[in-house]
Amino acid sequence: MRTLEQTTQEVLDLASKHFNVPAGSLAPEDDFFKKLGIDSLQTLEMLSRLENHFGIELPDYEVQGVSDFRTLASRIQSRL
Amino acid sequence: MLDLSKYQSIGASLKDALGKFSGEVCLIESDREREKERLAYRDFKERAHPLAKALQDAGFVAGDRASIIMTNQSKWLISAYAVFYAGGVLVPLDYKLTPDEQWQLLKHSGTKVLITEYPIWRQLSAAEGRSAATNARTVLVTEAPHSADLGGAQRWEEFQGSGEPAFVPRIRKDVACIVYSSGTGGRPKGCMMTHENYLEQCVALTSIYPFAPGVRYLSILPTNHAIDFMVGFFGPFICGAAVVHLRTLRPEYVREAFSKYKITYVSLVPLVLKNLQKGLQTRFDELPSGKRKVFNAMVAVNKALTKSRPRLGLSRRLLKQVHEPFGGELRTIIVGGAFTEPQTLQFFYNLGIPVANGYGLTEAGTAITVNDLKPFRADTVGKPLPGMEVRIVSPSADGIGEVSVRSKTIMSGYLNEPELTAETIVDGWLMTGDLGRFDPEGHLQLFGRKKNMIVTEEGKNIYPEDIEAVFESLPVKEFCIFAANYIWPQRSMVGEQLLLALHLEPGQTYTEELRRDISARNSKLLNYKRIHGVVLFDEDFPRTASLKIKRNALAEQLAKLDRATAFLPL
Numbered sequence: 001m002r003t004l005e006q007t008t009q010e011v012l013d014l015a016s017k018h019f020n021v022p023a024g025s026l027a028p029e030d031d032f033f034k035k036l037g038i039d040s041l042q043t044l045e046m047l048s049r050l051e052n053h054f055g056i057e058l059p060d061y062e063v064q065g066v067s068d069f070r071t072l073a074s075r076i077q078s079r080l
Numbered sequence: 081m082l083d084l085s086k087y088q089s090i091g092a093s094l095k096d097a098l099g100k101f102s103g104e105v106c107l108i109e110s111d112r113e114r115e116k117e118r119l120a121y122r123d124f125k126e127r128a129h130p131l132a133k134a135l136q137d138a139g140f141v142a143g144d145r146a147s148i149i150m151t152n153q154s155k156w157l158i159s160a161y162a163v164f165y166a167g168g169v170l171v172p173l174d175y176k177l178t179p180d181e182q183w184q185l186l187k188h189s190g191t192k193v194l195i196t197e198y199p200i201w202r203q204l205s206a207a208e209g210r211s212a213a214t215n216a217r218t219v220l221v222t223e224a225p226h227s228a229d230l231g232g233a234q235r236w237e238e239f240q241g242s243g244e245p246a247f248v249p250r251i252r253k254d255v256a257c258i259v260y261s262s263g264t265g266g267r268p269k270g271c272m273m274t275h276e277n278y279l280e281q282c283v284a285l286t287s288i289y290p291f292a293p294g295v296r297y298l299s300i301l302p303t304n305h306a307i308d309f310m311v312g313f314f315g316p317f318i319c320g321a322a323v324v325h326l327r328t329l330r331p332e333y334v335r336e337a338f339s340k341y342k343i344t345y346v347s348l349v350p351l352v353l354k355n356l357q358k359g360l361q362t363r364f365d366e367l368p369s370g371k372r373k374v375f376n377a378m379v380a381v382n383k384a385l386t387k388s389r390p391r392l393g394l395s396r397r398l399l400k401q402v403h404e405p406f407g408g409e410l411r412t413i414i415v416g417g418a419f420t421e422p423q424t425l426q427f428f429y430n431l432g433i434p435v436a437n438g439y440g441l442t443e444a445g446t447a448i449t450v451n452d453l454k455p456f457r458a459d460t461v462g463k464p465l466p467g468m469e470v471r472i473v474s475p476s477a478d479g480i481g482e483v484s485v486r487s488k489t490i491m492s493g494y495l496n497e498p499e500l501t502a503e504t505i506v507d508g509w510l511m512t513g514d515l516g517r518f519d520p521e522g523h524l525q526l527f528g529r530k531k532n533m534i535v536t537e538e539g540k541n542i543y544p545e546d547i548e549a550v551f552e553s554l555p556v557k558e559f560c561i562f563a564a565n566y567i568w569p570q571r572s573m574v575g576e577q578l579l580l581a582l583h584l585e586p587g588q589t590y591t592e593e594l595r596r597d598i599s600a601r602n603s604k605l606l607n608y609k610r611i612h613g614v615v616l617f618d619e620d621f622p623r624t625a626s627l628k629i630k631r632n633a634l635a636e637q638l639a640k641l642d643r644a645t646a647f648l649p650l
Binding site: 048 | 176199331351603
């Protein structure tokens with residue numbers, strides 16, 4: 001079973017890979033809209049990647065109002 | 081042309097349609113690969129009537145208000161119909177607002193019954209704002225897990241009365257819906273839309289974009305939005321068409337839905353349309369050189385043959401590889417909520433996919449003008465719909481002035497805001513606050529806004545005063561938020577941004593620490609509500625006797641600054 005820290009790190013690694021930003025340039029508290037310059041649609045795309053990686057189903061509403069990686073990771077963690 | 085003249089209300093017209101199209105499919109709900117639900121009109125009625133009866137048993141009477149905060153799904157429409165059947169006033173709220181914003185609107189609207197989904201209720205019930213909205217006495221929650229603590233709410237699925245509900249008639253001038261066009265700040269703008277507004281708009285829109293049994297509309301825009309309410313509920317239901325809901329809006333499932341359900345119409349906001357364009361363009365660019373040349377030649381042929389009007393059959397044959405992924409039945413993409421760039425519209429039209437761009441406001445009952453595609457024009461927002469009188473007020477030498485509208489689709493006013501209503505509807509004419517002019521062919525062209533607000537590409541109306549609370553107690557002398565284009569008019573409807581005007585304390589400088597403080601507060605706002613930059617102003621803000629900032633006067637002073645140097649990006 002992953003810890004929340006591990007899940008958060010995997011989310012950050014995946015996001016940096018998916019959106020082509022240098023590994024290590026993202027932090028858990030970062031606002032992903034701002035840091036990655038993405039819109040809500042691209043966030044949904046990122047969600048699909050995360051689902052495949054973690055092998056879970058993450059309903060769209062789980063990201064409603066979420067804008068930082070740490071909270072996103074905790075939503076994933078609760079479904080692992 | 082559809083004749084709804086014999087009907088007095090949304091409820092009465094839908095009641096007849098449910099009987100008339102009894103065996104036709106009205107709703108399909110899909111969740112990823114799974115089809116969760118497929119309802120015929122008779123099934124829809126069987127689901128809605130027990131809910132209407134239970135509402136009546138709970139004391140819900142004519143004129144009572146019921147709010148829906150849900151994502152697009154069948155229970156949204158079933159609940160709405162039950163409310164209309166029971167003579168209620170529907171308050172459709174945006175599920176993307178924060179819980180406290182939602183409570184504020186629930187209070188403002190005087191909602192008696194709230195209908196929502198469990199994940200939304202989980203957040204709503206824990207929010208501080210709940211204590212303020214004690215008027216929402218009955219809360220119905222859909223899809224709650226068995227073990228869930230509902231915090232005083234009831235399960236939607238179990239809230240059923242026995243026996244037939246009594247149909248409660250309403251008249252055309254009665255309020256049917258209170259639709260918040262924006263404003264969760266100090267002054268929520270609740271548009272009171274009458275039954276007549278919807279009946280008339282439905283007739284006008286279906287005269288250009290007809291619905292009938294067999295037509296399938298893909299409902300992606302939130303149904304609380306005026307456009308989806310009309311073309312994703314009322315319009316198709318009145319005509320016996322079907323509405324397809326997706327429980328997830330991931331691009332891959334949306335793409336799949338087009339071919340799986342042979343979609344006829346879809347409404348999108350410009351942001352999604354542009355995204356679709358990007359995806360298609362990438363696909364075309366990746367074609368091997370030879371194939372790309374053939375493809376480009378076919379696009380050129382299609383363009384030439386559809387110059388005067390769309391020829392769907394021909395375009396589908398010529399550009400099969402483009403049309404097949406869309407299911408092969410797509411007639412029109414309806415785009416709304418914000419301004420769409422002409423090159424995006426042209427891109428799709430060249431491929432034989434007409435995009436119905438238009439112009440509208442919630443206050444005007446959805447659409448004022450639409451492009452009738454005869455011929456297609458990417459540079460305008462089309463001609464006024466039947467029944468719409470549109471005029472340009474105080475035009476300048478180049479013919480540009482404020483667009484105003486008079487029609488039976490104009491709202492009756494803003495809830496609890498008689499002064500604001502009087503400023504907005506003058507002698508029966510709705511002052512839109514948008515700048516435009518008519519060209520010689522009678523097409524409306526838009527040139528920016530007269531009012532201090534922005535509309536994002538996602539179709540969100542943002543008023544500066546609604547987001548100022550986040551910057552309260554900022555360590556500066558005073559601050560005020562503006563739409564940048566309001567201060568420095570650009571004659572453009574795209575790329576609108578908000579700015580924070582700052583007056584620093586004597587001797588204070590704009591430090592990195594202050595910038596970080598602003599940035600941190602900014603990130604608390606939903607992404608589409610954020611400011612993009614700061615403007616420093618070194619004089620006291622003009623204020624009224626009661627010390628309120630005179631926004632217009634301040635804007636005039638700020639306008640004297642050079643935008644290029646004064647606007648400091650955050």
